[in-house]
Amino acid sequence: MPIAERRAKAEQRRSLYHEADVVIVGAGILGCAVAVALGNQGRSVILLEKSLREPDRIVGELLQPGGVAALEKLGLRDCLEEIDAVKVFGYDVIYYGEEVRISYPGNAREDGEEPVQKSQTDEMRGTKRKRPEGRSFHHGRFIQRLRQRAMETPNVTVVEAAATELVRCGFTDRIVGVEATVSGREDAFFGDLTIIADGYASKFRKEFRKDLPVAKSKFWGLELIDAKLPMPNHGHVILGDGAPVLLYQIGTHETRALIDIPQNLPSAAVEAGGVKGHLKKVVLPSLPAEVRPSFEAAIDRDRLRSMPNSWLPPTTNKSSGLILLGDAMNMRHPLTGGGMTVAFNDAVLLSELLSPESVPDLADAHAVLKKMRVFHWRRKGLTSVINILAQALYSLFAADDAQLKALQMGCFHYFKLGGNCIDGPVGLLAGIIRRPFVLFYHFFAVALYAMWIYVTSASLAIMPLRLLGSAGVFWKACVVIMPYIFSELQS
Ligand SMILES: Cc1cc2nc3c(=O)[nH]c(=O)nc-3n(C[C@H](O)[C@H](O)[C@H](O)COP(=O)(O)OP(=O)(O)OC[C@H]3O[C@@H](n4cnc5c(N)ncnc54)[C@H](O)[C@@H]3O)c2cc1C
Numbered sequence: 001m002p003i004a005e006r007r008a009k010a011e012q013r014r015s016l017y018h019e020a021d022v023v024i025v026g027a028g029i030l031g032c033a034v035a036v037a038l039g040n041q042g043r044s045v046i047l048l049e050k051s052l053r054e055p056d057r058i059v060g061e062l063l064q065p066g067g068v069a070a071l072e073k074l075g076l077r078d079c080l081e082e083i084d085a086v087k088v089f090g091y092d093v094i095y096y097g098e099e100v101r102i103s104y105p106g107n108a109r110e111d112g113e114e115p116v117q118k119s120q121t122d123e124m125r126g127t128k129r130k131r132p133e134g135r136s137f138h139h140g141r142f143i144q145r146l147r148q149r150a151m152e153t154p155n156v157t158v159v160e161a162a163a164t165e166l167v168r169c170g171f172t173d174r175i176v177g178v179e180a181t182v183s184g185r186e187d188a189f190f191g192d193l194t195i196i197a198d199g200y201a202s203k204f205r206k207e208f209r210k211d212l213p214v215a216k217s218k219f220w221g222l223e224l225i226d227a228k229l230p231m232p233n234h235g236h237v238i239l240g241d242g243a244p245v246l247l248y249q250i251g252t253h254e255t256r257a258l259i260d261i262p263q264n265l266p267s268a269a270v271e272a273g274g275v276k277g278h279l280k281k282v283v284l285p286s287l288p289a290e291v292r293p294s295f296e297a298a299i300d301r302d303r304l305r306s307m308p309n310s311w312l313p314p315t316t317n318k319s320s321g322l323i324l325l326g327d328a329m330n331m332r333h334p335l336t337g338g339g340m341t342v343a344f345n346d347a348v349l350l351s352e353l354l355s356p357e358s359v360p361d362l363a364d365a366h367a368v369l370k371k372m373r374v375f376h377w378r379r380k381g382l383t384s385v386i387n388i389l390a391q392a393l394y395s396l397f398a399a400d401d402a403q404l405k406a407l408q409m410g411c412f413h414y415f416k417l418g419g420n421c422i423d424g425p426v427g428l429l430a431g432i433i434r435r436p437f438v439l440f441y442h443f444f445a446v447a448l449y450a451m452w453i454y455v456t457s458a459s460l461a462i463m464p465l466r467l468l469g470s471a472g473v474f475w476k477a478c479v480v481i482m483p484y485i486f487s488e489l490q491s
Contacts, residue, residue, distance in 0.1 A: 003042075007154060010044035014157045020044040021362050023177055023191035025163040025204070027052070029060055030326030030343040031197035032146035037074055037351035039156035043362070046189050047150055048180055050162035054140040058221030058258065058305050060340050061139050061250050062088060062235060065104055065132035066382065066431020067341030073348050079145035080135045084251045088134035090426060092231035094288065095239045095412040101231060102415060104430050105423035106131045132432060134337075136235070136248045136256075161187065166194070166204060166322070174365060175321035192363035195323045200310060202328035209315055213331055215308035217243060217262040217398070220275055222302050227255040227294035235337070239408065240286045242267075243398040244335060247291065257295060259283055260309065260335070260398060275304055309333045311391060313487035314383065316376040320365040323372065325350070330383065333394040338386035341431040345382050349375060376491065381434040384488040388481065389428055389439055395480045403469075403476035410450020410473075414442075421445075436488075440481075447477035 001009075013019045022038055024031045027049035035047040063071070063080070071077050090103035151158050161180040167188060169176050177190035196204045200213070229236060229247060236247040243260035250256045259279060261268050268278035279299050287295055314330035317323045326343050353371040354362065362368060399408040414421050424442045427433035451470040458466040 010155060011157070014044060014046055018046065018177075018187065018189045020046040020157070020189070020191050022046070022193045022195060023189045024048065024195045024197060025178060026197040026199060026326070026328075027147050027150060027158060028143065028197060028199055028326065029146070029340050030347060031195070032143070032150045033071075033074055033076065033344055033347035034195060034197065034325065034350060035150045035156050035158075036076060036146075036153050037347050038354070039150075039153040040075065041351060041355055043155060043356070045153075045156045046191065047156060047158045048161045048163055048178070048189060049147070049158065050160070052147065052158070052160045054144050057139050057307075058219065058256065059139060059307055059334065060142070061256055062134060062136040062248050062337040064134045064337055064341045064430045066434075067344050068133065068135060069431075070341065070344035070348050074344065074351075076146065076149055079142060079149060080137070083137050083141040083145060085135045085137040085142075086249045086251065087233050088136050088235060088248070089131060089233050090235075091237055092229075092234045093237045093239065093412065093415060094230070095409075097288075098412075099230065100412065100415045100422075101234070102422050102426045104132045104134070105427045105432065132430065134430065136250050138250050138254070159189075161189070163198065163203070166207065169321075172320070175319060192321070192361070193323065193368060194321060195325055196328050197326040198328055200308070200327040200331060202324070205324060205328050208317075208319055208322070208324060211312075213308075213310035213312040215263075215310045217260050217309050218306040219246075219258040219309055219334060220261055220279070220304060220306045222257040222259070222279075222295065222298040222304075223250075224255040224257055224291070224294040224298045226253050228290040229255065230288050230290065237335075237397070238287060239397055239412070242282055242286065244394075245283060245287070246335070255294070257298065258334075260394075261306075262398060262400075275306075307334075309335075309394075313387070313484075313490065314376065314379075316491050317372040318369065320369065323350075323368075330387070332387040332390040334390070335394045335397065336386065336390040336429045338390055338429070338431065342379075342383050342386055345431070346375075346379060349379055353378075373491075380436070380488060382431060384436050385428050385434060385439050386431060388436070388484040388488060389425075391484045392443060392481050393429075401476075403473050404480075406454045406473045407447065407450045407477060407480075410453055411446050413453055414446045414449050440485075443481055444477065447474055450477075 021043040022045045024047045027047050035045050039045045093100050150156050161182040163178040163180045165179040166175050167177040175194050179188045238245040246258040267282050268275050310331040312331040359367045396408045396411050399405045428439050451473050454470050455466045
């Protein structure tokens with residue numbers, strides 16, 4: 001059958017009978033990317049989204065270079081244009097007022113990529129190859145661009161519908177679609193494959209796994225207007241006595257401040273003045289002086305909003321006819337801004353593994369499940385690095401005991417050494433270096449350096465005590481990272 005005729009028939013099946021090869025729940029970061037990737041491969045796709053209005057959220061506002069590269073592979077790079085996005089060249093880490101600049105590494109390339117020739121141009125920008133860049137932006141504007149591209153993709157139909165129930169085959173228990181509410185009416189959508197990408201508070205996740213996301217803190221968001229940042233075009237991480245604060249520009253005039261507040265923090269308790277009181281009394285004085293006026297104005301002006309910072313290790317999809325993806329399947333602390341990079345890279349990998357050449361018929365549940373096992377392990381090169389790094393770095397940056405404080409100081413001074421002590425860690429964080437071994441190398445190098453500083457910074461009299469205590473610092477480093485390594489080894 002000619003392609004045009006096949007497409008018209010598939011479109012008719014989608015609009016009249018609500019049937020497609022794939023039904024995707026959630027037109028967020030992951031859902032839009034997968035819909036476009038599969039639609040471009042000729043699959044018939046229905047993408048369901050409970051609200052197509054521009055979202056106003058404090059999440060997903062800084063995309064790492066590894067995410068920009070994945071967007072490029074998906075043919076969605078232009079979604080970063082015309083949204084007043086800001087270039088990001090790296091980070092400025094400020095530790096008790098002392099700064100270290102952490103630029104994305106100039107010599108980095110993805111595994112398998114050819115070494116860079118001097119004359120080579122960068123396909124991302126059409127210019128001579130420079131250091132990789134991230135982008136920061138208003139989440140809602142970016143999402144609307146992604147949704148627009150999904151709507152324009154042949155073979156994809158986007159419907160405003162809130163999925164309510166999974167539909168199972170009465171004989172085989174296989175998932176065959178979802179029930180949904182469309183304009184107040186009950187309806188149903190059917191697919192050979194149903195992809196659940198309904199985000200952090202997934203309605204459907206609990207049907208497939210018993211463990212719940214763990215959130216020990218929340219990020220509280222403020223939008224600063226015309227803030228003066230110490231290092232423009234860089235994400236700022238402010239470390240001090242309390243949990244970390246992030247600052248990054250999301251538009252020409254707007255800067256996002258995300259303030260981590262651990263559960264049951266006494267200075268944020270109602271009797272101590274609540275979150276506003278904590279922001280004014282504890283956070284404000286710890287910020288660089290030039291940021292304080294816009295931060296204080298935002299506290300007085302803004303509606304305070306928060307999001308839980310969740311940890312949810314990945315699992316293999318084992319259900320016939322269904323795939324859980326995005327935050328519904330795997331989450332890490334947003335400190336390192338890795339969630340969208342994971343989502344876009346997952347979309348690239350999934351579309352490669354499920355391409356019509358390797359799985360001609362998505363109704364072939366056995367073939368799909370086999371590919372999902374491959375997916376689980378192959379994504380680890382990137383995602384285990386981003387997941388473990390985010391969790392481990394958060395433990396250090398929110399240090400609340402002497403050993404963690406020693407590790408935090410060691411980490412900052414490790415960055416100050418420069419060279420590979422910066423390029424390695426930031427290459428991992430950026431989603432450019434995809435080798436878990438590099439992460440373990442730098443993590444334990446930080447631990448050893450922290451021990452060295454812990455011992456040598458003491459006076460001669462207490463040095464022997466510190467020498468003994470340094471074993472505790474190393475032990476703490478193991479306690480921090482090991483659970484996350486083990487969680488990544490689960491199938
Ligand atoms: C505070 C915070 C800050 C973050 N900052 C960053 C950052 O700077 N950089 C970064 O890379 N990552 C960041 N993240 C993580 C990132 O936002 C997520 O990893 C990413 O958005 C996950 O994409 P997703 O498609 O799985 O979910 P989402 O993008 O949340 O999309 C889910 C979609 O599903 C829809 N939906 C939900 N239920 C239904 C239903 N029943 N029927 C139909 N539709 C439904 C929702 O409306 C939504 O559109 C942050 C996370 C947090 C908590």
